Amino acid sequence: MAGEIHRLAVVAVCDDISMVASITGRLVLEHQMMSRREVFAIVEPLRVDHPMTGTFTVNAGGCCFVSDLASVPWPFAWLVGRTGPHLRAAIVHDWMIQNCSNPDAPVGTRIEADRIFRDLMTADGVRPVRRYLIMLAVSMATIWARASTPAHAIRTLIQTGVIGVLLLPATCAVVLTRSVVDLVERCLNDVKLEPPDDR
Numbered sequence: 001m002a003g004e005i006h007r008l009a010v011v012a013v014c015d016d017i018s019m020v021a022s023i024t025g026r027l028v029l030e031h032q033m034m035s036r037r038e039v040f041a042i043v044e045p046l047r048v049d050h051p052m053t054g055t056f057t058v059n060a061g062g063c064c065f066v067s068d069l070a071s072v073p074w075p076f077a078w079l080v081g082r083t084g085p086h087l088r089a090a091i092v093h094d095w096m097i098q099n100c101s102n103p104d105a106p107v108g109t110r111i112e113a114d115r116i117f118r119d120l121m122t123a124d125g126v127r128p129v130r131r132y133l134i135m136l137a138v139s140m141a142t143i144w145a146r147a148s149t150p151a152h153a154i155r156t157l158i159q160t161g162v163i164g165v166l167l168l169p170a171t172c173a174v175v176l177t178r179s180v181v182d183l184v185e186r187c188l189n190d191v192k193l194e195p196p197d198d199r
Contacts, residue, residue, distance in 0.1 A: 020051070022048070022050075023048055023088050024049070025042070027042070030042075038068070039068055040066060058095045067094040068094070069087065085121075086121050086124065088130070096112075109147060111147065111148065114139060136156065
């Protein structure tokens with residue numbers, strides 16, 4: 001229902017503590033361009049409940065926070081899109097990372113933000129395989145930002161290497177297909193293709 005407020009919760013076990021994580025609120029976005037970059041501001045606030053942080057609110061308003069949605073490199077967009085059931089959790093994750101340096105922020109490190117992101121994706125019904133792949137990508141970004149521990153980095157790099165080998169043929173096919181389509185579009189740039197006439 002269009003006007004319905006969605007509340008989904010998940011019960012998970014972390015360090016032998018039963019916990020409930022949830023996001024409450026409709027995700028309403030406003031499209032903006034900043035320095036030739038496509039970003040989105042949230043129009044309605046999102047409320048987050050998590051045992052690590054308690055309750056906090058991601059406030060609406062483009063002057064305070066904007067997101068690029070789920071940052072997915074284009075060769076892997078066939079597998080995990082920029083939008084989907086993981087989107088609300090991705091928006092909250094972006095907000096947490098942008099506010100890590102704020103002393104009033106709910107989390108102080110990217111690794112904590114990543115853990116909450118994982119639980120919120122579970123709460124919003126993201127399936128386990130897709131959630132695992134998204135978390136690998138997020139963990140790689142945390143390593144790239146030099147915000148990871150050595151053990152976390154080694155574990156992530158090994159898992160990413162194994163998954164990368166498994167996905168290599170499909171990813172190569174996607175990249176090759178896109179390259180062929182781009183080449184055909186460039187060749188036909190000045191040619192107008194009309195749909196066939198049914199008459």
